[in-house]
Amino acid sequence: MAVQKLPIAKAINESLRKALETDPKVLVMGEDVGKLGGVFRVTDGLQKDFGEDRVIDTPLAESGIVGTAIGLALRGYRPVVEIQFDGFVFPAYDQIVTQLAKMHARALGKVKMPVVIRIPYGGGIGAVEHHSESPEALFAHVAGLKVVSPSSPSDAYWMMQQAIQSDDPVIFFEPKRRYWDKGEVDTDAIPGPLHAARTVREGSDLTLAAYGPMVKVCLEAAAAAQDEGKSLEVIDLRSMSPIDFDAVQASVERTGRLVVVHEAPVFYGSGAEIAARITERCFYHLEAPVLRVGGYHAPYPPARVEEEYLPGLDRVLDAVDRSLAY
Amino acid sequence: MTVESTAARKPRSSNSSSGAGTKRATAKKAPEKKTPAKKAAAKSAAAKSAAREAAPHDAPQHDPELVQLLTPEGKRVEHPEFGIDLTPDELRGLYRDMVLTRRFDAEATSLQRQGELGLWASLLGQEAAQIGSGRALRDDDYVFPTYREHGVAWCRGVPPENLLGMFRGVNNGGWDPNSNNFHLYTIVIGSQTLHATGYAMGVAKDGADSAVIAYFGDGASSQGDVAESFTFSAVYNAPVVFFCQNNQWAISEPTEKQTRVPLYQRARGYGFPGIRVDGNDVLACLAVTKYALERARSGEGPTLVEAFTYRMGAHTTSDDPTKYRRDEEREAWEAKDPIQRLRTYLESEKIADADFFAALDEEQEALGKRVREAVRSMPDPDPMSMFENVYADGSALVDEERAQFAAYQASFADSPVAGEGK
Ligand SMILES: Cc1ncc(C[n+]2csc(CCOP(=O)(O)OP(=O)(O)O)c2C)c(N)n1
Numbered sequence: 001m002a003v004q005k006l007p008i009a010k011a012i013n014e015s016l017r018k019a020l021e022t023d024p025k026v027l028v029m030g031e032d033v034g035k036l037g038g039v040f041r042v043t044d045g046l047q048k049d050f051g052e053d054r055v056i057d058t059p060l061a062e063s064g065i066v067g068t069a070i071g072l073a074l075r076g077y078r079p080v081v082e083i084q085f086d087g088f089v090f091p092a093y094d095q096i097v098t099q100l101a102k103m104h105a106r107a108l109g110k111v112k113m114p115v116v117i118r119i120p121y122g123g124g125i126g127a128v129e130h131h132s133e134s135p136e137a138l139f140a141h142v143a144g145l146k147v148v149s150p151s152s153p154s155d156a157y158w159m160m161q162q163a164i165q166s167d168d169p170v171i172f173f174e175p176k177r178r179y180w181d182k183g184e185v186d187t188d189a190i191p192g193p194l195h196a197a198r199t200v201r202e203g204s205d206l207t208l209a210a211y212g213p214m215v216k217v218c219l220e221a222a223a224a225a226q227d228e229g230k231s232l233e234v235i236d237l238r239s240m241s242p243i244d245f246d247a248v249q250a251s252v253e254r255t256g257r258l259v260v261v262h263e264a265p266v267f268y269g270s271g272a273e274i275a276a277r278i279t280e281r282c283f284y285h286l287e288a289p290v291l292r293v294g295g296y297h298a299p300y301p302p303a304r305v306e307e308e309y310l311p312g313l314d315r316v317l318d319a320v321d322r323s324l325a326y
Numbered sequence: 327m328t329v330e331s332t333a334a335r336k337p338r339s340s341n342s343s344s345g346a347g348t349k350r351a352t353a354k355k356a357p358e359k360k361t362p363a364k365k366a367a368a369k370s371a372a373a374k375s376a377a378r379e380a381a382p383h384d385a386p387q388h389d390p391e392l393v394q395l396l397t398p399e400g401k402r403v404e405h406p407e408f409g410i411d412l413t414p415d416e417l418r419g420l421y422r423d424m425v426l427t428r429r430f431d432a433e434a435t436s437l438q439r440q441g442e443l444g445l446w447a448s449l450l451g452q453e454a455a456q457i458g459s460g461r462a463l464r465d466d467d468y469v470f471p472t473y474r475e476h477g478v479a480w481c482r483g484v485p486p487e488n489l490l491g492m493f494r495g496v497n498n499g500g501w502d503p504n505s506n507n508f509h510l511y512t513i514v515i516g517s518q519t520l521h522a523t524g525y526a527m528g529v530a531k532d533g534a535d536s537a538v539i540a541y542f543g544d545g546a547s548s549q550g551d552v553a554e555s556f557t558f559s560a561v562y563n564a565p566v567v568f569f570c571q572n573n574q575w576a577i578s579e580p581t582e583k584q585t586r587v588p589l590y591q592r593a594r595g596y597g598f599p600g601i602r603v604d605g606n607d608v609l610a611c612l613a614v615t616k617y618a619l620e621r622a623r624s625g626e627g628p629t630l631v632e633a634f635t636y637r638m639g640a641h642t643t644s645d646d647p648t649k650y651r652r653d654e655e656r657e658a659w660e661a662k663d664p665i666q667r668l669r670t671y672l673e674s675e676k677i678a679d680a681d682f683f684a685a686l687d688e689e690q691e692a693l694g695k696r697v698r699e700a701v702r703s704m705p706d707p708d709p710m711s712m713f714e715n716v717y718a719d720g721s722a723l724v725d726e727e728r729a730q731f732a733a734y735q736a737s738f739a740d741s742p743v744a745g746e747g748k
């Protein structure tokens with residue numbers, strides 16, 4: 001039973017189930033998470049097994065969901081709330097930024113905010129507007145919030161466990177277009193730290209850093225590059241706040257080149273922060289400027305052109321070539 | 327007047343600094359003769375509130391306050407406050423609108439099944455609410471829809487195929503809101519009610535006698551934006567009608583997950599009237615919306631109309647309602663079908679004959695064909711178009727990224743045109 005092959009959505013489901021089983025203070029709440037089991041079925045069956053008191057279909061109001069989660073946390077609960085899609089988190093943005101992120105500091109550390117906000121994010125599913133966005137930088141910019149995104153079923157399972165155990169608020173970005181990708185999950189494993197990056201492919205010529213849905217794209221790019229004789233290292237950052245700069249630094253000190261890939265627009269994106277820090281830390285190791293591949297400074301486009309907007313294998317390799325040309 | 331707050335009681339014209347309020351004042355003295363609205367609006371205040379207070383919270387279906395003019399069996403009934411007198415032509419027109427809207431909707435659903443659309447949000451079952459309210463509007467009124475108001479769009483003269491662009495994934499809106507006074511569809515639940523309120527505040531400032539209507543759902547009624555739009559519209563006495571289609575479901579959540587009181591009663595707390603109308607009765611929807619619009623025009627401020635109806639289909643084509651609701655519920659509502667009841671009435675009163683229905687069938691076929699052809703021939707957008715209209719004033723950053731994107735596209739040797747190099 002310990003090792004199972006699960007899709008990401010099911011791994012999160014199992015993780016939530018485990019948390020509900022082991023900690024009576026854990027609550028799952030959100031729009032359509034109960035009877036329906038969520039529009040992606042991530043919470044499927046949980047209300048049936050844990051009841052309407054613990055797996056809660058909330059009114060349709062994101063500010064209400066997060067605001068009441070804060071109150072429940074003040075009362076000792078550990079709410080895991082779902083925002084149905086990335087583009088619908090903004091009614092709750094005020095609660096997240098002005099209240100959730102700052103409560104611990106304002107209470108001089110006397111109050112903890114163990115709230116997890118699950119957000120299916122990113123594009124590539126052919127959806128209508130507001131269903132394909134990658135707003136992680138808007139949260140990573142705010143002190144007091146932790147921001148993570150798994151790229152594999154195993155991480156999905158374990159990072160959710162750790163996020164729920166965290167006494168800080170965690171914005172948990174779920175790569176929705178990878179929900180059905182399968183992988184092995186060892187529910188008896190001893191997981192590494194929540195915010196540590198992981199090298200998912202070793203290489204010597206250049207480092208690709210990515211998270212969430214883009215890890216797969218980078219792995220494919222690295223495989224394609226190998227056919228051309230280029231050895232690319234791929235780092236799954238896993239966490240956008242904090243960022244494991246040490247891991248990136250160690251890699252870049254060996255490869256001398258870094259390309260950061262994310263779906264979110266590059267302008268003010270997390271790649272900008274990584275580029276700046278790594279340039280400071282590795283200036284004398286760098287053979288080329290840190291390059292970024294990501295979305296454009298434009299609204300997320302309609303589905304029929306999203307493939308042009310989203311970073312794909314070719315755009316990653318294009319950046320790799322430009323970096324190697326320095 | 328049925329309102330409690332002083333702000334709402336003050337005629338809007340006296341709030342206006344422009345002096346253009348006279349038009350409004352005149353309009354108030356001589357309301358449009360044609361309006362088939364309230365018969366006894368003046369007397370209603372106390373009686374209405376009292377009746378609503380006594381209304382049972384848990385039995386909305388049997389609410390005595392439900393305004394109905396045409397029963398599910400197709401019988402014309404009178405209501406003490408709301409009446410309507412329509413010509414045979416107008417009655418046939420309403421029927422035609424509903425039938426064609428339903429046909430368009432069915433066509434879109436099958437186009438989604440065929441992969442021509444990415445998604446479709448069906449209005450099946452809500453035709454009367456949308457056609458009744460849509461036909462109550464004047465050309466100069468302004469509509470703020472959700473994503474399901476295909477019937478209202480029809481009434482506004484928006485070409486039905488225009489609605490399909492965003493569901494096909496070729497644009498994020500796709501029409502000029504000002505060409506039909508029909509704003510873009512809004513997917514973020516509840517947002518548009520504030521836009522409608524602000525627009526109405528502008529109408530009032532201009533001294534115009536247009537009205538604004540905001541559509542939203544039972545689920546949306548929980549959003550802060552909607553509560554705020556009630557507050558603003560009441561405080562500024564804005565000429566806006568809040569038209570809530572309570573179709574009983576917000577995806578998988580029944581209305582009980584959103585409210586403990588019938589939704590129309592919420593209005594009272596904000597200081598304006600709320601009315602619950604049989605949302606499957608096109609005549610009642612028309613009469614009540616006209617009344618509410620007239621209140622707005624004559625400076626009496628906002629009205630909440632709750633159209634009690636039913637979402638007969640799935641939430642969208644991505645949804646599977648068998649997960650959360652029972653077939654029997656749907657069957658019960660099928661007996662209250664908005665189109666069938668009007669047909670029964672038209673036939674029993676000999677307002678429409680076999681020729682009329684036959685001609686309408688042909689018209690339906692033609693519409694279906696037109697929509698299919700329009701959708702199938704809708705081209706994918708040029709990828710470069712994503713850099714268009716980001717800013718009204720242009721942007722050096724967007725220009726730079728556009729140039730980079732173009733150069734990248736051109737770098738593919740086998741790519742004669744942008745976008746084919748993959
Ligand atoms: C702010 C926001 N949160 C969540 C959603 C996802 N969503 C789309 S439609 C819907 C239910 C809406 O229900 P209701 O207001 O009753 O309108 P209906 O779909 O029944 O017409 C939800 C939760 C959204 N579009 N916007």
Ligand SMILES: [Mg+2]
Binds near residue numbers: 544575
């Ligand atoms: Mg609804």
